[in-house]
Amino acid sequence: MDSDAAEPPGLQARKKLAAMHRIQDAALDLFEERGFDDVAIETVAAAAEVSPRTVYRYFGSKEMLVIWDEEDEFTLSPLTDQFAGADPIGALREALRAGFAAMSDADLRLIRRRVALIYRHPAIEAALILHAYEKSRAIVAAVPERGDRLETQVFVHAFIGGALGAIRHWCLNGFAEHPYECIDRALTLLEHGFTDPRKRATPP
Amino acid sequence: MDSDAAEPPGLQARKKLAAMHRIQDAALDLFEERGFDDVAIETVAAAAEVSPRTVYRYFGSKEMLVIWDEEDEFTLSPLTDQFAGADPIGALREALRAGFAAMSDADLRLIRRRVALIYRHPAIEAALILHAYEKSRAIVAAVPERGDRLETQVFVHAFIGGALGAIRHWCLNGFAEHPYECIDRALTLLEHGFTDPRKRATPP
DNA sequence: TGCCCTCTGGCAGTGACTGCCTATACTGAA
């Protein structure tokens, strides 16, 4: 594991981060232009002027070129703590609200670009789902006394599922609403349960 | 698509089904013995006395050798209808109860064998998750007036997530409980929501 | 400046997966 405390950036790490952004940019361009399946890693590497080996070292898989988000670690790790608290849904809502509030318009544009690509290509959507479940597994593991309890498993998985459903809806709806709006409504649904079909049938 | 009505079995289809069972059996044996990653498709094909090409034609992917369940189509397609009704959770509960009740001990043993393998190898668990989400996508698509609604997306995804959590807990708990027990409790959690942490902290 | 060491690049390999074509087995009618 890296380390939990934020260390001074490191001049070498900056180059890596810059390269990752350059590679992701090139990849998004190519994928949007020719389609995900018709672009080889070698092509992406050539466009970003790095070796294919480096692309794999940085991103691990082709799909991660689209999934990867620099802020991922920062936004997701506090989530772990929320699940242990007394009001996990409220805490999650607040954490996500803060996360979206901290985003610039450029950030949001980049996310929309990536999400559009994700739901245009099933293979990438698959990778996103797996990525989300890896997170959920980490979250469950981080709640020691409750990790093996069915209730924890179901809650965490349902939350991940709900979040994925919200993102999917956000994209399939042409990004009409603000993403936090979707997440928020998903959280409300999880909060109150699906007992009453009218809760599902009529928006708040 | 095949067809929705049950046609006479077809003598050719029987041979295929028998071959699939033979291939899956051989695959499970080999995966349990040597591990999923250390068995090539070629080996499985040789053990089942079919060509590797046929294995792919039947199962589509290596992971599907473990995931595949003959009853899958039969148990899952009625689920689609349940989501459209007034009391989807109740209908789901009943459908799943009936499904498990119809299972023989041999069926259950096979499922335990497959699930144990699934959670021993992340790659197979990944495939299971994706398989489940493909089903959920089909389900959402089958609820025409509600398919693009956020509430439907979230509900279906949360249900799938909850079910996956329940199965995961079932396996990680050493198959101590009956699987329907786990699913049932998961449904109850979804039904009542996660408002009250005590609902998560204390079993019914 | 010089030593250490991490990181990048190239190489070669593995194995999952996929068209394409031929042989073969099944199906339905003469």
Added chain:
DNA sequence: TTCAGTATAGGCAGTCACTGCCAGAGGGCA
């Protein structure tokens, strides 16, 4: 029973994602 017509399995060769391994280039620090 036999003969078309059709669907299906096998074999071949190819693509490409992904992975160790090793040598070289470049930062980090004295």
